[in-house]
Amino acid sequence: MENFIFHNPTTVDFGSERQHAIGEHLAKNGAKHVLVVYGSDRVKRDGLFGDVQASLEKQGITFCELGGVVSNPLLTKVREGVALAKSEKVDAVLAVGGGSVLDSVKAIAAGAKFEGDVWDLFIGKAPVESALPIFSILTLAATGSEMNCGSVVTNEETKEKLGLNTPALFPTVSVVNPDLMKTVSRDYLVYSASDIIAHSIEGYFTATVQPNFQNRLIESIIKTVIETTEQLLEDNDNYTARAQFAWASTQALNGLIYSGTAGFNYPNHTIEHAISAEYNVPHGAGLSVVMPAWMKWYHGRNEAQFTRFAKEVFGLETALEGIEALEAWFDKIGTPTRLSQFDIQQSEFDALADSIVKHANWFGNADTYTKQAALEILTIAK
C-alpha cells in the first residue's frame, strides 16, 4: 500500500428536507452576502429556490444569483460568475444543482480570489491560492463534486475540457437530499449510474498498487449502483434506493477508494472528455460508450483484475464475460454503448483521436493513449 494523506473537511448534511438548513450552515460560517448559482429555471419552478431564499432570509443573509449553467459547464459562464462575485463582493458561493453547477461554483470561488483570468488556474499558469467558501445543495448524484476538491470546466473556444484539483475547493457544507433528485429524468439517472461506475473503475483497473480492501470498497459501490439503479427504474419513489445511490456516488470520488493506491490514471475520462468537448454529449452517456470499448482494449494488461471484476460484480468467470455483462447492463438500462448512437461517424475518428491525444497529455497518460490506441478504442466503440 502506498503512503497517502487523507483529509476531507467537507460536512455532508444528508437527508430529507435538509435544504432548509442551508441558511444556518452559511450563517454558522460567517456568510452575509452570497452568490447563488443554478442551472435551468427548474429549481425556481419546483420550489427549491424558494426554500433556499427563505432559509437565507431567516438568517438575514442577502444574495445575488446566476442561472443558466449547462451540463459540461462552460468557461464563459464561470467568467460571468467570477465578475459577479467580485462586483458584488460576496463572501460565499452556493451551488443549487448537480455536478455542473457545483464545478462552476468551485471555479467561480477560485476565480473570485484571483487577479487574472480564471482559465489560467485550469491550464496551470497560476496556482489556486485561496477560494471563497463553497456551499452546495445537490440535485443530481453523479460527479461526487459535493465532497471533493475538483472542478471540470469546458473552454468552448478552445474545445478543452480541463480539471482543477486543489484543497481550497472542498465545499464547506454540501446538502444531499435524495428527494430533490426525484425529478431527474430517466436518461440522466442512467447516465449518472454510468458516471459513478466510471469513477469506480478507473483506478480499480489501472492502478499498479490496488490492495484488496480498496477493491472491496469499490465493488461495494458498483454493486450498490447497479442494484439501486434497477430499483429506481422500477419505482422512482424508492427513497432508500435513491439515498444509497447518492451516498455511493459521494463515496466514489471523495478520496476514500483511492487512498493507498498508486499508479492509477483516468483513461475513460480522458477519452470521454475529448468526445464531450467536441460533441457535447452528456458525460455519463459518453462514459457508457467508452467504458466497454476501453475495457475490451485494455483487459489483457490486467487480466486478473478484470476476472475479479467479472466474479465479484456479476458472478461470472472470465474477464470478457464481465465486460460483456457491464455492456449488456448499460444497454438494458438504456444508456448508450456505441458512438453511432451519438451519430459520430468513422470519418470523424481521426480528428477525435487527435483530441484524445491532447486530453491524454493533460491527464498524464499520453504514453498509453497514443493516436493509434485512440483509433483502436474508437473503432471498438463505433
Added chain:
Amino acid sequence: MENFIFHNPTTVDFGSERQHAIGEHLAKNGAKHVLVVYGSDRVKRDGLFGDVQASLEKQGITFCELGGVVSNPLLTKVREGVALAKSEKVDAVLAVGGGSVLDSVKAIAAGAKFEGDVWDLFIGKAPVESALPIFSILTLAATGSEMNCGSVVTNEETKEKLGLNTPALFPTVSVVNPDLMKTVSRDYLVYSASDIIAHSIEGYFTATVQPNFQNRLIESIIKTVIETTEQLLEDNDNYTARAQFAWASTQALNGLIYSGTAGFNYPNHTIEHAISAEYNVPHGAGLSVVMPAWMKWYHGRNEAQFTRFAKEVFGLETALEGIEALEAWFDKIGTPTRLSQFDIQQSEFDALADSIVKHANWFGNADTYTKQAALEILTIAK
C-alpha cells in the same frame, strides 16, 4: 436511510516513516509547547520517542511528557495528565501509542479546558465545550480512535468504564505508520482483529435501518480483517497486509459505516466493558468471548441479517453456521472465546450481570440487556 450529518475533519497521514512529519504537523497548527503521552517505555527503547523528539526539536517545539498509560486506560492517569497540561500550559497534546493512549489524550485534552474534575465530563455532569488540539502517532490499530471523536476511560474506584463522544475530540492529525505496529505481540494482533470485527458488527446486526450499501462496506472491512490477520500470522513482515488491516480498522469506527443507519446499539461493548472493568482483560479478548455468545443469543431477532453475514463473510448457508465459523476463526487465531479462559467462574456471573445492567444503562440499551438476558449470555459464554 436515515438523515445524517457526516463530518470528519481529522487528517490521517498514513504510511511508512510518517512519524517524522509530526513536528511539521504540530507547527503548521501553531503548537509551541506540547504534552506527549505514551504507555510503556517500549516507545523509548525502540526509538520512536527519539524520532518524535527530533521532529519536534526541528520545529522548535518544546514538550513535557507523561508515560505509563495502560490498556483499559485509567482515570487516575488522565487526571495526572490534565494537571500536567494545565500546569505546563501546553497548547496541544500528542499521543504516541495505541487506542488507550489516544483515548487518554482525548480525555486530557478536554479536561485541560475544563474547570471541574474531568470525570464529570464522562458522567454527563458537564458538557465538553472545548479541548486542546489532539495529535497522535498510532502504534496499534484496533480502536479507530485515531479518526473519531470518542474516548473510553475506566474509573478504577467505581469500576465504571465510560465513553465520551463529542466533536471537539477529533484528532487534528493522526499519523498511522503500519511499520510501527510490527512489534505488537501476536496476542495483541488477534485481540485487535476481534476489536475491529466487534466495531463492524454492532450496528450491522442491531440497526433497525441498515441499507445494503452500508452492509457491503462493513463486510468489506470484516473480510479484510480476516484475510490480513491470517497473512500477518503467517508473515509478520507483510507490510501490505498490515497497512490494509490498519486502514480497515480506521474505517470501522470513523463514522462511515454508521452513516444513514439508525437504531443500532452496542451490546457486545456493553457486556465487554462490564467484564474488563471488573477483570481487566484485554478489550479485544473480552470481545471475542462476548461476540459468539451474544450472536447465539440474539440471532433470532434478525435472522435474515445473520444469514447474510454467514453467506457474505464465510460463504455459508445459515445464521448459526456463520456464528460458529466466526467462533472457530477466533479459536484458530488464538483469541479467547470462553469466560473460563479468563478464569471467570459461574459463581461470579451474578455480580457480573449486575454490572452489565449498569453498563447497559449507560449504553442506552437497558431494555434489552436486563439481568436475565445478561445471565443467559454469560452462560452461553461460560
